[in-house]
Amino acid sequence: MLQFEDVRYKVVVKKASKWGCTFGMKAGTDKEILHGITGSVGAGEMLAMMGPSGSGKTTLLNVLGGRRSNPQWLTGSILYNDVPYTKNLKRRIGFVTQDDVLFPHLTVRETLTFSALLRLPDRFTKDQKLQRAEAVLAQLGLQRCGDTIIGNQFLRGVSGGERKRVCIGQEILINPSLLFLDEPTSGLDSTTALRIISLLHKLAHQGRAVMATIHQPSSRAFHMFDKLILLSDGYPTYFGKAKGAMTYFDTIGFTPLIPMNPADFLLDLCSGNTNDVSLPPNLQQRKKSIASQKQKITPASVPGTPMTLLGKDVKKYLADCCEHQISTWDRTKSLQNQKLQQNLKHLQAVVSEKQQWPTTWWDQFIILFMRGFKERRHEYMSLMRVLQMVLSALLAGSLWWHSKTSTFRQLQDQEGLLFFMGVFWGYFPLFTALFTFPLERPILMKERATDMYRLSAYFMARTLSDLPIEIGLTIIFVVIVYLMANLRHGFLSFIYTILAVCLDVTASQGVGFCIGAAIMDVQKASTLASVIVLGFMLAGGYFIQNIPPFIGWVKYLSFQAHTYKILTYIQYEDAVNVRLHGDLANSVLALAVMVVAYRAIAYISLRRMKISV
Template sequence: MSNSDSSTTKTNGDQFARKGMSNGHASGMGHATVEIQDGKTVVMDDGRKPPLAIVLKFVDVKHTVAIESRFSWSAKRPFQFKRQSAMEKEILHGITGSVMPGEVLAIMGPSGSGKTTFLNLMGGRALRGMSGNITYNDIKYNKALKRRMGFVTQDDVLFPNLTVRETLMYAALLRLPNSLTRSQKIKRAEDAIIELGLERCRDTVIGGPFLRGISGGERKRVSIGHEILTDPSLLFLDEPTSGLDSTTALRIIQVIKNIAQAGRTVLTTIHQPSSRLFYMFDKLILLSEGHPVYFGKANGAMDYYASIGLKPLIAMNPADFLLDIASGNVNDVSIPQELDKSALPNGNDEAIQPPAKDVREYLVNTFNQELAPQERAKLFALESTREELKLAISEKRLWSITWTQQFSILFIRGLKERRHEFLSWLRFVQCIAISLIVGCLWWRSKIQTEAQLSDQAGLVFFIAIFWGMFPLFTAIFTFPLERAMLAKERASDLYRLSAYFMARTLGDLPLDLVMPCIFILIVYFMTNLRVTAAAFFLTTLTVFLDVVTSQGLGFLIGAVMMDVKKATTLASIVMLAFMLTAGFFVQHIPVWMKWLKYVSFNYYVYKLLIKVQYSDGEVYDCGTGCQSVGTSPSFHGIQLGGGGMEAWALLLMVAIYRILAYIALRRMKTGG
């Protein structure tokens, strides 16, 4: 590029912030000055490089989905089932265009027109079933591009119990590279809070359906801040103004506009913007049932439709007009001759609006004849001539921080997120109340007679079963409830799945072991169990082992099913099978079912607790004289003494359940 035509673009973030704050917001990540001179990167005031300018091109993009085959049934032939063959349906039909750095492309269309599908394709999130060509500076999508992309989903997927500051701080610690110190990363998060106008609510929790927190507009800004911490070159937003009032929506779009002006390429779907919002977009794609019916400058859409004979007859929001005609509704719209001929007369010989199908067909055909060739010619004339704009990326996936750092950050974040749930007063009341009830029922129990020994064996059985079921039904909620967050963060390459899994499973242990400690301290001495230091600590360790094993089974069931209702149902069946086949209720179990007790952790926990509490040297009065405790029928033939085999069996189950849970989680489509 010669000096005569060299361009110098200077974008001052503070200037953007002042501009955005005039509307109640500030721009994203903009304290530094961005300079691009002759296509060369100039370091910003704070030492960071500006986002790499990426030209996004898409040529004849189509998307096909497979419709699952189903069985059909007819009342006339109740004993015949016909299987309908699987079919494919094309939902996007050849979309072509481009977006330049500094531009905001709005994707509009009626509900079900394919806006979100198209956005996901551009972001590399739904490439299966796609045909056509999508390039980023003339390079096709690969996983290394994830680092240069930010994706804000329609639903704000955030942890409800974390504050705004904690949410952005942990995102910065996970996403930003080790070239920055911890204090620099935290400062980046603080800068984002200021620039997004979130100072007032920085220490307020995000909140959720049953927890009061920040407002919808603030939540959306947090989601945007979460994505722009790494200065992405490409930013994708799905319905960022959905559910917001017009003023808040204007502020959000102002933030997005300022983000683009910092040198980023921005694509956003939007359903029905106000006229003020509409004219803030640089480019527009209008979709009608997956067909493009307009692509070009947003402020040129009305002129284009006027040139083909479609004009609003009344004062109308441009977005309303465009959505109406894309839906096939031409009420209060002038109709060209081609459509006027298809209009059907009513009883008064007055023409009514033409069928929606004809309107859409006219729009598609006209676009393909009039506008599409021009845009295609512009696209093929567009070349990335500067080598600085070529993506210097490799196919190898690179992580911002080490595995150990990922684990430690996720571990601490998990503790903070779940501390309110695990250490709530309700859980303490529940645990203490159950402990007192159990303590009162078995108050000062003895083993002097067969009946007393049987009662105390029942207490040991209850301890084994209760601390096998309680953690299990808590753990099955873990992965199903965090599926959306896991999919979002893994799609952005925030961390390795193994680091998340280890942090999530180990992070629950300190919190899950608090309640068993309280239970044992109350019940053990109220019920007069074996009062020796060894028996007390071995009982506590056995209960801990019970908790960890059942928790692992809960992780496995949750990871396999990924649905709370299905996981709860399966867990109930598994626990019932383990209890009934362990030999405590039914002595004569069918041979083909006996194997189940050897995979039942309840069986090993109960045996271990019995061996800890009793020994062959103890005697009781059986009515016909004293005999050894080990011969009591209350123990169902359990041999006292030892316990090493049971402990190893439980430790093996702890490992196997978690390994299988990780494999099941790895097989889930979470975007990683």
């Protein structure tokens, strides 16, 4: 049972500087966007929140779902089975966002299976979790597409309705007693939307309380809802039984003059549009007054002008009527709720709540690692990706075919190959890692909002799941180039070369993770990464030796420079006159520090990212 009374929510509206930019923004003012919303929904009921765009539906849903819990901006009484909101309660509430945030390369079955393994507590065995995923698959009618990938706008997969059912399935895996949905029919055709509403109706009548925002349902879908909250500019205009809404508005003077879908009629009223609607006497008189005054100023040919001026009066009238129409039972119950909440405040302040995770850190790491590996293998192990690596290796091997070091020019040519290997395997892994966190941010925010796993487990799994395939491709590349270019003979030299390039790959990945996590914008991160990679390459020790002191520090941060030194040392350690002998130990240590340091910065950046859905 969810009960809420006089819920109010504010935001800070900041004023931009006179230059129109965010730098130096002036102190903002508080703006209340929810104005005293009251309502309730119990087990077995489905409540719809309707209103025009910008009326506060999603904000109210987030507030009631515990996603906007800042006490500085939120006031009112919200109780869940007579208990205030707690962190542990968050894991027992299902919340389906408007956007279908899913991994495109995972199948429907894999998506639900990984969610079950992560969200169901340890008291369930692995087999029980898998059975639960299969049961939800059957309950939602997804067996037919169980082995079909989710897909996205660039990759063909399941349909929009099936994708929405997968999102709902992820939430009902935990068998929540309260299920929130934000625009579950958005972007769907009327037939598919009706199927989604029918599914929610069944889920509610199985003993759950279901609350959904919905913009403009069909007449059949509207009558499936048990209760209705109607909003207009953040003010409540109706709360009660959905089937009683038309009767209520008829009693206060609003009646459709032509046959209309109830949802269309209600949304028109909340928007202030009174075309084809009878008005109460006072508003009818107001309409005539506005029309007569307007005719004196504006040509009569301007259509709809009186209606526009009348809109604010209609909205205010609806809000005032709603305020006075709260039933005696609701008011009495509301007072009891407020008293109960005040009694529990002291208990909440005294008892510190220990965060409980569904599974252990190690289990989370293993599950997330496998999920990340399965999702990314399609990109790394695709025919085009493997072909790219092999053809690049064959091209490099052909250009440096059986290279020699007999003369200084031949030695220069072979050094160019070593530098190319460091640059090549510093570029591709960096830009692949660069997009990881910006592209996965919606999924990370969605899953972290429900405390599905620890951030550290996700970070370790996500940064390590790419390495096996990336290193595998690296080894293939080095083997081809090493043999074709006739580099230094000897098993140890060959192994050291592979290890050096793999260390280069790991360090460059760290730089990509760091930039992506710190900026979280693909375009900006790509621009910055391009400049950084260019600077590291130029300071890599091949193009220029005498770098001016004021910019000489760049070479110490360049993983390409250290890789070049290590590869040069491996190939020419026995030579007498080597232009770049290098310090092997210092370069290896520098790369090892980069592997850890850049990832640490990336993790700190993710930790500071605001989780808000």
